[in-house]
Amino acid sequence: MPDSLLEVQDLGIRFGGLHAVRDVTASLPAGQITAIIGPNGAGKSTFFNLISGFYQPTSGRIRFAGEDITRLKTHEVVSRGIARTFQTTTIYKELTVLEGVMIGHRVRTRAGLFDALLRTGRERRDQAESHAGAMRALERVGLAAQAHLPAGALTQEGQKRVGIAMALASDPRLLLLDEPAAGMNPEETVNLMALIRELVAGGLTVALVEHKMSLVMGLADGIVVLHHGQKIAQGTPQQVSRDPAVVEAYLGSHAHGGQMGQAEPGQHGGEASHA
Numbered sequence: 001m002p003d004s005l006l007e008v009q010d011l012g013i014r015f016g017g018l019h020a021v022r023d024v025t026a027s028l029p030a031g032q033i034t035a036i037i038g039p040n041g042a043g044k045s046t047f048f049n050l051i052s053g054f055y056q057p058t059s060g061r062i063r064f065a066g067e068d069i070t071r072l073k074t075h076e077v078v079s080r081g082i083a084r085t086f087q088t089t090t091i092y093k094e095l096t097v098l099e100g101v102m103i104g105h106r107v108r109t110r111a112g113l114f115d116a117l118l119r120t121g122r123e124r125r126d127q128a129e130s131h132a133g134a135m136r137a138l139e140r141v142g143l144a145a146q147a148h149l150p151a152g153a154l155t156q157e158g159q160k161r162v163g164i165a166m167a168l169a170s171d172p173r174l175l176l177l178d179e180p181a182a183g184m185n186p187e188e189t190v191n192l193m194a195l196i197r198e199l200v201a202g203g204l205t206v207a208l209v210e211h212k213m214s215l216v217m218g219l220a221d222g223i224v225v226l227h228h229g230q231k232i233a234q235g236t237p238q239q240v241s242r243d244p245a246v247v248e249a250y251l252g253s254h255a256h257g258g259q260m261g262q263a264e265p266g267q268h269g270g271e272a273s274h275a
């Protein structure tokens with residue numbers, strides 16, 4: 001069993017009377033792909049928002065690479081080595097691909113607005129570093145040759161890659177992907193899976209939230225299942241898809257209009273994907 005890169009213990013957050021994430025204890029093994037799944041409203045995005053410092057938990061702890069990061073702010077979490085993509089990444093369509101990704105890199109650099117306005121020596125150094133960092137990230141996602149195109153000229157898949165490059169530009173050890181395959185066709189989804197596998201082969205640890213069961217079952221080493229904010233199962237794709245509590249959660253959510261139906265019937269997703 002590999003070491004854990006990230007561990008959460010009894011993690012929770014309340015929004016008024018709603019316990020969106022409740023007493024979740026889980027770990028993300030280093031060098032692996034962990035999928036966070038669950039019916040709509042289960043708390044998956046909130047869980048990512050807690051890990052990445054967008055929300056402050058109302059209970060519990062988060063440890064990353066041995067350090068307690070529970071109370072850190074977003075930019076401090078990024079500087080420790082956790083980066084994320086968003087369900088709908090805002091890409092600056094008028095900027096070039098390279099310029100967009102350089103914005104992702106600047107999160108890590110020190111020059112502030114003052115330096116930028118006065119074009120100080122530090123600002124010029126940071127600019128050069130951002131350029132190099134952004135180009136490295138674009139190479140990792142296979143977009144180096146498109147660096148100077150306007151981002152808006154790229155395909156849907158290309159724009160998803162830009163979103164991933166923006167996260168990679170901060171040089172993370174842990175990458176959080178929020179519904180990476182949303183809006184992608186089956187061929188694009190297969191390409192995306194290959195990219196994620198390559199990134200992990202290069203040493204990255206990945207956690208992803210995804211509704212597409214073909215991607216989850218084909219890619220994840222481990223799965224954490226959330227339901228009503230609580231962890232109801234954790235295991236390999238095979239273990240989780242046979243877990244009665246998981247099947248029950250998806251069946252119940254389907255009966256109440258849940259969208260597990262976004263999973264493609266007939267894929268090798270086990271019972272959970274058919275619910």
Ligand SMILES: Nc1ncnc2c1ncn2[C@@H]1O[C@H](COP(=O)(O)OP(=O)(O)OP(=O)(O)O)[C@@H](O)[C@H]1O
Nearest residue numbers: 015018019020038039040041042043044045046047
């Ligand atoms: N900022 C917030 N304020 C109040 N309630 C919130 C907030 N963020 C999330 N919630 C609520 O917390 C619950 C969990 O939401 P969350 O978006 O984490 O679920 P999810 O599993 O990601 O769902 P989906 O699959 O639909 O994206 C929902 O009931 C949601 O309405």
